[in-house]
Amino acid sequence: MHPAPSIIVFTALSGAGYGLLFLLGLGSAGGVLPESPAFGGVAVGLALVMVSAGLVSSTFHLGHPERAWRALSQWRSSWLSREGVAALLTYIPAVALGLLWVLGARGGWTILAGLGTAAGAVVTVFCTSMIYGSLKPVAEWHQPWVPPVYLGFALMTGALWLMLVLALFGQPIGGLGLLATIAILLAWGLKFGSWRHPVAEGRPTPETATGLGAFGTVRMLEPPHTQSNYLLNEMAFRVGRKHAERLRKIAVMVGLGASLILALGAVASGGAGATVAAAGAVVAGMTGVLIERWLFFAEARHTVALYYGEPAAA
Amino acid sequence: MTSLPASTPPKQLGLVIDLDTCVGCQACVVACKEWNTGGYPAPLSDQDPYGADARGAWLNRVHGFEAGEGADGMTVHFPKSCLHCADAACVTVCPTGASYKRDEDGIVLVEEDKCIGCGLCAWACPYGARELDGVSKVMKKCTLCIDRIYNENLPEDERQPACVNTCPAHARHFGDLADPESQVSKLVAERGGFDLMPEMGYRPTNKYLPPRPRSGGTGCGGTVPALEDADPAGGFLGWVDRMLSR
Ligand code: SF4
Ligand code: SF4
Numbered sequence: 001m002h003p004a005p006s007i008i009v010f011t012a013l014s015g016a017g018y019g020l021l022f023l024l025g026l027g028s029a030g031g032v033l034p035e036s037p038a039f040g041g042v043a044v045g046l047a048l049v050m051v052s053a054g055l056v057s058s059t060f061h062l063g064h065p066e067r068a069w070r071a072l073s074q075w076r077s078s079w080l081s082r083e084g085v086a087a088l089l090t091y092i093p094a095v096a097l098g099l100l101w102v103l104g105a106r107g108g109w110t111i112l113a114g115l116g117t118a119a120g121a122v123v124t125v126f127c128t129s130m131i132y133g134s135l136k137p138v139a140e141w142h143q144p145w146v147p148p149v150y151l152g153f154a155l156m157t158g159a160l161w162l163m164l165v166l167a168l169f170g171q172p173i174g175g176l177g178l179l180a181t182i183a184i185l186l187a188w189g190l191k192f193g194s195w196r197h198p199v200a201e202g203r204p205t206p207e208t209a210t211g212l213g214a215f216g217t218v219r220m221l222e223p224p225h226t227q228s229n230y231l232l233n234e235m236a237f238r239v240g241r242k243h244a245e246r247l248r249k250i251a252v253m254v255g256l257g258a259s260l261i262l263a264l265g266a267v268a269s270g271g272a273g274a275t276v277a278a279a280g281a282v283v284a285g286m287t288g289v290l291i292e293r294w295l296f297f298a299e300a301r302h303t304v305a306l307y308y309g310e311p312a313a314a
Numbered sequence: 315m316t317s318l319p320a321s322t323p324p325k326q327l328g329l330v331i332d333l334d335t336c337v338g339c340q341a342c343v344v345a346c347k348e349w350n351t352g353g354y355p356a357p358l359s360d361q362d363p364y365g366a367d368a369r370g371a372w373l374n375r376v377h378g379f380e381a382g383e384g385a386d387g388m389t390v391h392f393p394k395s396c397l398h399c400a401d402a403a404c405v406t407v408c409p410t411g412a413s414y415k416r417d418e419d420g421i422v423l424v425e426e427d428k429c430i431g432c433g434l435c436a437w438a439c440p441y442g443a444r445e446l447d448g449v450s451k452v453m454k455k456c457t458l459c460i461d462r463i464y465n466e467n468l469p470e471d472e473r474q475p476a477c478v479n480t481c482p483a484h485a486r487h488f489g490d491l492a493d494p495e496s497q498v499s500k501l502v503a504e505r506g507g508f509d510l511m512p513e514m515g516y517r518p519t520n521k522y523l524p525p526r527p528r529s530g531g532t533g534c535g536g537t538v539p540a541l542e543d544a545d546p547a548g549g550f551l552g553w554v555d556r557m558l559s560r
Contacts, residue, residue, distance in 0.1 A: 001437070063431015063451025070428055071409035074316045080434055081409035136403065136514055137440035204440070204511045206379075211508045211522055212333075212390055216382030221389055224343075224375035227368050230445040234433060303511065304442030307377055307394065 001138065002237045003297035006060040011128060012157070012289045014054025014087075015150065018121035019158020020047040021094055023176075025121065027162075028097060029114030031106075034171050040101025043165045048094060050161075051124075055087060079134055083127035090120030125154045132296075139203050140300040145194030152187035153289050159183045160259065160285045163266055164278040173274060177267030181260065184285070188256040191292060195248070204303050205312035220309035235302035236310070244299050247291055255288010316408040318401070323420040326492035327458055328398050328519035329478065330501055334526045336485035338376055338391030342477035346374040346395070346456075349476035353461050355426050356450035371445045373456045374477055388525060393486070395477070396443035396456035397510065397518030398422050404435040404444060412453070420492070420519060421460055426452040440514045463488070491519050 024043055027033035033040075059065040072088070074081040093116030100110050129150035132141040159180035166173050206220075207213030262281035266274045301310070350373055351358040360370030374395040381388055398415075402422050405413045412428035413435050415421070424435075429452040436444040436453065444455045459475035462468060472479060478486045489498035498521075501507065507521035 061433070063433075063446060064429065067410070067428070067430045070411070071430060071432070074409050074411050077317045077406040078409045078434075080407065080432065084409065131407075131434070134403075134407070135437055136516075137438065202513060204513060208511050208513060210379055210381075210390070210392060211510055211524070212379060212381040214524070215388060216386065218379050218381045220378070221380045222378035224377045224394075225372075229369055230371065230436070230448075231442045234436060234446075235442070302437070303440040303514070307442060 001297045001300040001302055002234050003294045004061050006057045008290060008293045008297065010054040010058035011150075012054075012153075012286065012293050013057070014051045014128070015125060015154040015289070016157035016161055016286065017047045017050030017052075017054060018090075018125050019154035019156070020050065020161045021090070021158070022118045022121040022155065023158050023162050023179075025093070025097060025114040025117030025119075027114075028101065029111040029118070032175070034166075034169065035101075035104070035106065036169065037102045037104055039165070039169045039171070041098060042169075043162065044094065044098035044101060046161065046165065047158075048091070048098070051087065051090075079127050079130040083124060083131060086120060086124040086127050090117065090124055093117040093120060121154075122151065125150055137303040138300045139199040140296075143194065143197050143199065145190060145197055149187070149190045149194050152183070152190045153292070156180070156183040156187040156259075157282075157285050157289055160263065160278070160282045163263065164275070164282050167266060167275040167278040170271070173267050173278070177263065180263045180281075184256060184260050184263065188252065200312075203312070204306060206306050206310075207312075209303065209306040220307075223308060231304050232308065236305045236308055237298055241299055244295060247295055251288050251291035251295065254284050255292060258284035259288060316405050316411050316413055318405060318415055319417045319420070322400070322492070323415075323417055324492065325418065325490045326398075326400070326420040326519050327463070327489070328420070328491045328498075328521070329395070329458075329475070330487040330489070330491075330498045330507060330521045330523060331393055332483075332485040332487070332505075332523040333390050333392060334485075334523060335483045336376075336391040336393060336481075337483050338378060339482065340376050341480050341482060342393055342486060343372060343374050343376055345476040345480035347372055349459060349462065350457065353457075355424075355454075355457075356447060356452060358454060359447055359449035361448045369448065371447045371454045373445075373454060388528075390525060393477075394441060394443070394510075395520075396422060396439075396458075397441060397516075397520035398456075398458065400517035400519065401515060403438040403516065407434045407438040409434070419490075421458050422455070423457055423460065424453050424455060426450070429453050440511055440516060441518075458488075491521065 059068050071081055071084045075085045093113045097113035097117050100113055126147055129147040133146040136142050163173055163176055163180055206218040210218050212218045259281045262277050262284055266277035266281060269277060347358055358371045362368050377392040379390045379392055381390055398421055402415055405415050410428045410430055412425045414423060431446055431451045433446055444453050447454050463473050474488045478488045487498050489496045491498055493499060502521045505523040507523050509518050
């Protein structure tokens with residue numbers, strides 16, 4: 001599948017934003033985060049900027065962004081519609097949480113807003129993952145690992161961003177360091193699971209796509225058109241697969257290795273050192289996720305390619 | 315509404331495509347484009363149509379495949395357009411309600427004024443039956459010529475899809491596949507019509523008829539008469555060969 005930059009940026013950025021909202025929601029409800037209004041305002045504000053930037057960027061690839069509001073109507077059947085509805089609904093508790101924090105309110109309402117924000121964040125990221133997870137023609141996506149991987153990376157990048165904000169405000173990172181470490185390992189562990197998931201079994205072949213298997217192996221003789229078309233541009237992307245192995249290694253080295261070391265460095269050091277290390281961990285983590293997301297598209301093979309001479313998956 | 319019809323539509327209009335008789339002339343491709351670029355929806359645009367990188371939106375395309383090896387191998391011309399699936403995920407994934415499946419006859423359509431051009435329905439179609447138009451930026455797909463088949467301004471025998479009407483080899487048949495007594499259903503039963511990618515579970519309405527078995531063996535099969543030896547060793551020809559090769 002063609003890795004459209006707008007979708008890659010959207011899923012990575014909004015994933016991090018919802019991860020951050022999730023942790024801020026739970027953390028404030030549990031009373032384990034700083035009460036300072038400035039901290040709350042900056043942290044919740046940052047998360048909202050990230051999810052909003054992600055949403056706006058996702059409209060860039062629409063043919064008719066001015067009609068985007070219509071996408072809220074079909075939540076009964078469509079995961080894309082559900083995602084839109086969940087994303088909008090999550091603003092309500094999230095904005096309330098930010099305001100309560102800035103106004104210095106604690107107690108019942110904060111807990112309610114915090115839990116609502118955390119729940120909204122989980123539901124939204126889950127819906128995003130199911131847009132891909134529900135697509136049968138793409139076996140790499142239509143597998144049970146996809147939603148956990150999306151949730152895992154959202155938690156991981158959210159934790160890294162929260163670490164950075166804590167460090168910026170000179171707050172101790174403490175337990176969050178452990179959480180971030182676990183989240184990094186968990187997210188990549190899930191990703192390894194999805195990479196190892198067998199996708200060739202029962203997958204369509206040129207023989208089943210044409211129904212001509214009874215006559216022998218099927219190969220393309222002449223394509224239906226001489227130049228490219230929408231289908232080939234969108235769904236028959238091959239460049240990524242050529243470099244997939246190397247890119248996977250880079251993603252793991254940066255997103256897992258470097259971000260883990262830097263996160264631990266942030267926990268170990270204090271003051272400015274912690275801020276620098278945490279910022280490095282954010283950069284490394286986000287870079288890793290962006291590469292992972294690029295591969296998520298580039299490595300995914302759509303059944304339509306079978307009609308254009310792609311052999312059956314190995 | 316992008317939920318599928320609650321009950322099975324009473325009619326299920328669709329095509330039966332005969333892979334035995336299709337000659338790959340592309341007439342249906344052109345007839346489809348011609349009719350559907352001038353119909354009720356936005357035109358089917360082309361980009362750089364006379365240039366080196368000509369591209370455009372087409373609702374019907376004819377692929378060419380080879381099946382089998384050597385003398386048993388065959389060339390199969392393979393037309394492909396929307397199969398108007400019973401379990402059309404292209405419809406249920408649509409976030410706007412632009413894509414829908416008609417209750418009355420099972421035809422899958424796009425209401426272009428609602429389409430945001432997100433492309434998700436094209437991803438959800440295993441068959442590559444949907445193409446986004448490069449100018450109007452809305453999703454295009456086969457309408458089964460809904461503006462022909464019910465069009466009372468046309469003579470009755472022309473009230474069928476443009477591709478069916480035009481096919482010189484009669485490789486395309488149109489009818490109600492929910493009715494076992496219809497001509498198309500009988501054709502499917504007789505000839506062993508099949509679904510494309512049944513393992514995807516979309517339950518396509520359109521059916522394909524397999525190439526008929528070849529009569530009297532295939533290719534030249536038996537022994538080929540030997541050609542004259544170009545390098546004879548003895549005799550008169552051998553002597554001529556030797557003389558001329560000097
Ligand atoms: S062939 Fe593709 S576009 Fe047509 S109904 Fe089936 S899934 Fe939808
Ligand atoms: S491209 Fe149009 S018809 Fe297709 S899913 Fe998006 S809004 Fe629906």
